[in-house]
Amino acid sequence: MVAATAAVLLVLLSACDPAEQGTTVTDDSGLPGLPHDTHSYAQPEKARVTNVSLDLTPDFATKKITGTARLAITRAQGADSVILDTRDLTIRSVKDATGVPLGFGLCAGTGKDFMGVRLAVALPATGDTIVIEYETSPNAAAVQWLSPEQTAGRKMPFLFTQGQAILTRTWVPTQDGPGIRQTYDATVHVPAGMRAVMSAENTSKDGEKDASGLSVFRYRMSNPIPPYLIALAAGDIAFRPIGTRTGVYGEPSVVEKAASEFAEVDKMIEAAEKLFGPYRWGRYDILVLPPAFPYGGMENPTLTFATPTILAGDRSLVSLVAHELAHSWSGNLVTNATWNDFWLNEGFTVYLESRIMEELRGKKYADMLRQLGRQDMNSAVTDAGGPTGADTRLHLDLTGRDPDEGTTQIAYEKGAAFLETVESVVGRERLDKFLREYFDHFAFKPMSSERMLAYMKQNLLTPEEVSRINVQAWIYEPGIPSNIPAVTSEAFTAVEKQADAWKAGGAASAIATKDWSTQEWQHFLRLLPDTISQARMAELDRTFKLSSSGNSEVLFAWLRKVIANRYEAGFPALEKFLTSQGRRKFVAPLYTDLAKTDWGKKMALDIYRRARPTYHSVSVGTIDKALGLTPQ
């Protein structure tokens, strides 16, 4: 701590008092105000970060990012301090714009590790800028450092960040709540030969080097965004254009394949713009990460981060791109104000995703996606303790819990089903018009369930429709309301017939799988009984080469059966899958399935011991829990 005067100390001590709770100001729209965010220590109504200007140098040897964050602050009259969120950061100094040191202190937090600690800074008497010199920890939860062996090229190390939900505070000292929007710019220094990419417009000067010979990359995001969308990746990264405003970044050996896999991206943007209004972010590029990336995709603005496990070779998994693109409206334009309303981001996005895919591939295809979604929703209800489980509600109360616990398929699929229910009552024309107005009216603004609903009642639904939809039950009560519209898929009905025939003893070779899409395969595999004889497992494997499937979704669905039936011929494929990629959606359920039996638990622990160091912290957190390696 900087030697502080008694007055400054008093300021800092009072800044360490817990923030008062309650809803913030209402505006003149007559809509309800926004709720307090319990997952940030910030008190934005007193002093708020409006721009973050970063100058960062990642050090791949020490796994630390060192640099400065220059924050622009606006403050209410009389506010003499600002509270930031930090976690595992070393703060070297805090100064004003002229270099005069400012008093600062790290205040004890709530005891919840995921919250980190408050950084209170005494504001300068004049000026609105504070400059923080800091360093990240090698364990920063947002940052994954990959050794060259963990990349496709095996030559250079790689680094990427993942901010959502509250991990940005582990690499950027700022106010880390989704309701506190900030513009940002960054200068990043990386070893010569590397490229740094960010979720912003590239303003780099070609070939720029700094005094120590490091390559310099510059980025600027001039739309205010929630801080969880600040993102960085660096490594041996090449680029291939797709259209005039689209392209693919990735390791040199994957960009070609990725550009062909994602060739439809321009059509997706056109479809989305037609349905939901203008794309407001300039370029839309996709960064294909090394296989350790823990998510399928992450909607970082202008630059979606994606797992390489969607490169199936036949464009069968690109609805993920439609999903991340759709967040350019639902999530990135209109953002959940707190993580209790995560469904406003994800549920809306799943609905938009299916509408985009319907434009591109037709209703038959979109209905398959919708049905798989419904299956996921039903499993999530079971996982959450059945239809009365508190976490089956769309609007959650995650106070005191890691917001990661709210990221279930309830938010995604029950959320989408809510909009499908609204659609079934008001029709597409009215719903689409409403959605366009909603995105336009609240562009670059935070949103809550209550506020969205009030706006919907003002601008879309009659009182009679409100009760017919039963919005109250959909948003605030557990379980799935009975007026959920049925999704029927002709394609899946045909698959069900084939599965029934096989279950009745028919031969695998008699199943007409020739033109099956990935989604039909997923449906078929999910329909198989939990208990299958070794001979029948072997027959399926031999006939359809399932253990060597190059499609990650098909392989995943098959490997669940491999585990359920202790089908040993599938074990090498299982081990390879668990050790060659770290996508949480795939690895966590497989370890969880294994942990159900003694033999499986042993195998899980053995594989995990080797794989754990290659996984991202978010996957590690979930699997540690599943295998009972952390106190529950």
Ligand code: BES
């Ligand atoms: N925003 C999410 C990923 C996310 C959610 C990261 C919560 C951290 C916390 C992203 O848009 C997403 O939903 N990804 C899905 C794929 C999608 C097609 C459903 C995923 O990663 O599986």
Ligand code: ZN
């Ligand atoms: Zn999403």
